[in-house]
Amino acid sequence: MxxxxxxxxxxxxxxxxxxxxxxxxxxxxxxxxxxxxxxxxxxxxxxxxxxxxxxxxxxxxxxxxxxxxxxxxxxxxxxxxxxxxxxxPRPAPAPPFEPPTPSDRFDVPHLQPYPDARLDELDPAMRVVARESIELAFVVALQALPPRQAAALVLCDVLDFSTGEAADMLAASPTAVKGLLQRARSAMPAPRARDGSDAHDELARVFADAFERDDVDSLIGLLTDQTWLAMPPASERYEGRSAIEAFLRASAAGRPGGHYTLTATSAASRPAFVCYLDGRARGLLVIEPAPDGTRVVSIMRFLDDNLHRHFGMPDTLP
Missing domain, CATH: 1.10.1740.10 (RNA polymerase sigma factor, region 2, helix turn helix motif)
Incomplete structure (x- = not known):
């Protein structure tokens, strides 16, 4: 046929x-x-x-x-x-307040989370592999690799192509592809184990409630000592409770338009929310729960006012 x-x-x-x-x-x-x-x-x-x-x-x-x-x-x-x-490089929007000094840089300005709903169109067996390979930690690590290393890793370790097939796709020898794979595998982080989704759902609910009320004390109570916050395409990264608290308080005090309204969705196999301010979509927020689901280990605030459309969300709320 x-x-x-x-x-x-x-x-x-x-x-x-x-x-x-x-x-x-x-x-x-x-x-x-x-x-x-x-x-x-x-x-x-x-x-x-x-x-x-x-x-x-x-x-x-x-x-x-x-x-x-x-x-x-x-x-x-x-x-x-x-x-x-x-x-x-993708330009970052200027914040409407004076942010505190960041802890570090986040150098993946083009990063966007993948909508989980799009995975429903895949074959069930392929869907399992897809969920693991769109997690933000994995995608961020891929972006840090030299491009050909990243491609070799995806082709062989995610999609299960042979080194010979990957060599043909990359216009390289099988020996060269094996070298690319060896270097890429050594640079990738170990997979993070995850607990059941019930705890994640409850954590996401509590986080969203505190975020909508600008209840910084409650938000900080949900974090670990190593939690970090990044806001692509901005380059600032805040690490630890104190640094994140300083940023959240500056944001709440200097933000025009009152409080955010968060609408739940799912992205990169993680709890996510479309952020609405004055009823208009203002980017996306993705949290990563700890393995036991009791704390948040990372917060990604994507400052792209069109990103919600990939998730089928409206431009404005009633």
Whole structure:
């Protein structure tokens, strides 16, 4: 069936081409996201991949599967996008108050969390792997790797391609890919164990309630000594209770428009909230619970006023 669709698509049949690539659209989007770290970029990259596949189909010789060929295009396009991002950093919005001195820098300005709802379109077996490989800690660690190392790790350890297949996609030798994998694996953090979701849900509810009331004392009580706060695309990172408390108090005191309203969603396999201020969407907040679900170990406040649209949330609240 696939061979007849390929021939029809080569002849200009757009419906045949759409039928060919449809089974791979969501997983290709995820692949572009893991390497780029951005849902916006993944949306653009997927369209680039499909256009390149449409134009290149007459040269597809069938020496690999169609899926492998599409992944080769997606990998090449994603690596090119990373090189472009190095030249065009995403600007950070100016805060409406004077923030305290940060503890450190957060240097992944293009980072965006992946909407969990999009994983529902995947095969159930693939969904399990996808949830682990879109967690923010994993994606942030990927962004810190040299791009070809990150691509080799995703292709072999996440998608289970062989080193030979990955070598073909990266235009490298299998020996070179093994070297890329060895260096990438040594740099990646160990997976974090997680407890049941009931504790996470309760923690998220208590956190959201305190955040909406600007109850800084209660928020600080939910943190550990090592909890950190980052706000992509801003570069500031605040580490520990004291630093985060100083930032939250400055934000509450200097913010125009009153209190936030948080609308729950799920992103990067973590509890998340679309933030509304004066009824208008003002970015997204993602928390990472500790393994036992009793404390928050990281807070990611994404300062992108369009990010909520990836989660199917309205621009304004009634």
């Amino acid at each position: 696939e061979s007849s669709q390929i021939e029809a698509a080569r002849g200009g049949d757009e419906l045949a081409f759409a039928a060919l690539v449809e089974p791979f659209r969501r997983e290709l989007h995820l692949h572009c996201y893991r390497i780029s770290g951005s849902v916006d970029d993944a949306d653009d990259l997927l369209q680039e991949v499909l256009v390149a596949a449409w134009k290149g189909l007459p040269q597809f010789a069938g020496r690999s599967s169609l899926r492998t060929w599409l992944y080769r295009i997606a990998t090449t396009r994603s690596l090119s996008r990373l090189r472009d991002q190095a030249r065009r």
